Amino acid sequence: MTQNAPDRDYPLLEQIDTPDDLRGLAPGQLLELAAELRNFVLRSVASTGGHLSSNLGTVELAIALHYVYDTPRDRLIWDVGHQSYPHKVLTGRRQQMAQLRQLDGLSGFPRRCESSYDAFGTAHSSTSISAALGMAIASRELGGADRDNRRRHVAVIGDGALSGGMAFEAMNHAGVTRDIDLLVILNDNEMSISPPVGALSHYLTRLLLGRFYGTAKALTQRLLAPFPRLLRVVTRLEGHAKGMLTPGTLFEELGFDYLGPVDGHELPVLLETLSKLRARHGLRLLHVVTRKGKGYAPAEKDPILYHGPSRFDPATGIVIAAPGAHAPAAAAASGRPARPSYTQVFSEWICDMAALDRRLVAITPAMREGSGLVEFEQRFASRYFDVGIAEQHAVTLAAGMACDGLKPVVAIYSTFLQRGYDQLIHDVALQNLPVTVAIDRAGLVGADGATHAGSFDLVYLRCVPNIAVLAPADEDECRQMLYTAFMHEGPAAVRYPRGTGPGVQVRRDLIQIPWGKAQVRRAGHGLALLAFGSMLAPALAAGASLDATVINMRFVKPLDRVLLRQMALAHKGIVTLEEGVRMGGAGAAVAEALSEMGLCCPLLVLGLPDHFVDQGDVASLLARLSLDAEGILRSISGWLAALAPSARDPSLPEPATRAPELPRR
Helix, strand or coil: CCCCCCHHHCCCHHHCCCHHHHHCCCHHHHHHHHHHHHHHHHHHHHHHCCCCHHHHCCHHHHHHHHHHCCCCCCEEEEECHHHCHHHHHHHHHCHHHHHCCCCCCCCCCCCCCCCCCCCCCCCCCCCHHHHHHHHHHHHHHHCCCCHHHCCCEEEEEECCHHHCHHHHHHHHHHCCCCCCCEEEEEEECCCCCCCCCCHHHHHHHHHHHCCHHHHHHHHHHHHHCCCHHHHHHHHHHHHHHHHHHCCCHHHHHCCCEEEEEEECCCHHHHHHHHHHHHCCCCEEEEEEECCCCCCCHHHHHCCCCCCCCCCCECCCECCCCCCCCCCCHHHHHHCCCCCCEHHHHHHHHHHHHHHHCCCEEEEECCCCCCCCCHHHHHHCHHHEEECCCCHHHHHHHHHHHHHCCCEEEEEEEHHHHHHHHHHHHHHHHCCCCCCEEEEECCECCCCCHHHCCECCHHHHHHCCCCCEEECCCCHHHHHHHHHHHHHCCCCEEEECCCCECCCCCCCCCCCCCCCCCCEEEECCCCEEEEECHHHHHHHHHHHHHHCCEEEECCEEECCCHHHHHHHHHHCCEEEEEEEEECCCCHHHHHHHHHHHCCEECCEEEEEECCCCCCCCCHHHHHHHCCCCHHHHHHHHHHHHHHHCCCCCCCCCCCCCEECCCCCCC
16 A cells, blocks of 8 residues: 655655745745645545545645745635645644544644644535634734734635535625725635536636636737727726626625636746735635646546545556455346445435335435435436535425425435524424435544534434434345335434445335334343444444343334333333434433333433544544443443442432322322
8 A cells, every 4th residue: 555655755845844944945946846745645645545636636726825825823714624635734744644534643624723724624615704704803803903914814715615605695794894804715626526516606617718808808908008098988898898708796796806717726826816915905806726636647537536535556546346346246236335335225225216206306415426316316317406515405495395295305414414404493394394314424424523423413303393313223224214214294314324334135125114113133131222223233242241132223203112111111221322422312312201201210321422523433433432342331331330239329219110109289
């Protein structure tokens, strides 16, 4: 496997530990530095995995920004943050790139706690302009009257991130905010993760064709310079026509002075342009055109494939195995791997379901590949809706469709559903509309870390009236739960983890799971382990060691209260397990239900702790959090020791009894 190359392969880059070192180079050395930095990023990501295409496209931009601006005093925000690897390398983290996105290593996104050069955390998109505007206001209020000595504020936002409504909300506010200095750099690489969609994307594409405007204007001025009166007439006509010709009309109407487009890989042009812009005050927008995968031919050819690759050899590129290679014959015949990921299970189910029910439509907020909708788009193009980075719109669009007879499925990551929460409550749940929410990346997500972990969906979903919440324990159950949720006459969410499951064979039949019913997976005594979703596998392993009863709860809402009552009365204690935060989650739901049923039973709630969990492989993280089988046994052992008669308050009732009846008035 390719490793990070020694510094001797990067004679200029090895001299750069801070942007101050960068500014000590002569401008003529920066082209060589860019070549070294691009090669370093390529080889680093190839050895660790991570985001590649976007970072190969921001090499020159990162160099130019740190060369011209006085970082970290000047504030620089990258949006989305996965394009910030060159920035990380130039700001003292070159040696740490070998641990990128690994346990206890560098984050794949900017983090304020990681470096003073990371002005703002930007793992979710479209936030940079709001944050930079807030910083600019703070600078105005606290920086004194001398505007020239105030810090500068730069928000680098990709064209995909610009499709998020929050970016335009911020620009709209900035346009009426007095006495601030803010530069927005539109990094136009014609792609977010999936290909960009919507009218804004088409508008930006037309801007590239509009480059003739600047050349035509300059030529006209030269030709008419000897005829000033005629030039004035043409200038007035230009004012009327500019709205149809100039690329920046949209931004200028929002109060920004527009410049560009400029080539984001031409360092001399970037240096000159940024130097002039830093000296100017007010609101400015620089339109920079870059190319994803720049300098590495395979990534330039297929930037989606190289968006977030695992480890690979740069000499050969990513090798895509033929369908069915090294798989059992049945899987090879179908073209499916032996252990499909949960995303692949969803992908097959939604295509099968769409073939059976023409009312089904699929909605995604710019996550076609990640959510498993590539095949669906190909087969059911008119029923596929990629709304861009617009989670709020995605949810309310689904509500509108459901009002008039369609059966929408919103395919979304758990972390991004948070952005559509108000719409989920007000537009879907309040009206009790039949919208199915397929929640991918529920629980820990590994290398992307805390910003992308699906830690909170059980909490924020189960408290909303009318919404059912289902949690499959394996691949087949995921398929059948998606079908069950889709057939439900009301809103229902199915949450499933990233990656593969335990390897259960997926049945082709579509079978409805009994609504709200849990499943006894192991009969034991003493303790009952209630596992939600992905925690069933470690619960079964721990249950075998304890000879405990193990329940696959299946439904977080509605809970199977009948079975829960039986477990409480038949066992000395109950342990709940979930891959979500403990506070307010599935275990809390069990505690509430026991209380409402008047049952006193010792209860141990196991799940994610009350702090953010950083990046690392999921198995290592679960072990660190004591949510693997061994950790579960340790937690139960400590809990039982605390419950031993010598440690218990003798005034407490014995386990597994009904609560005493309250005195009547």
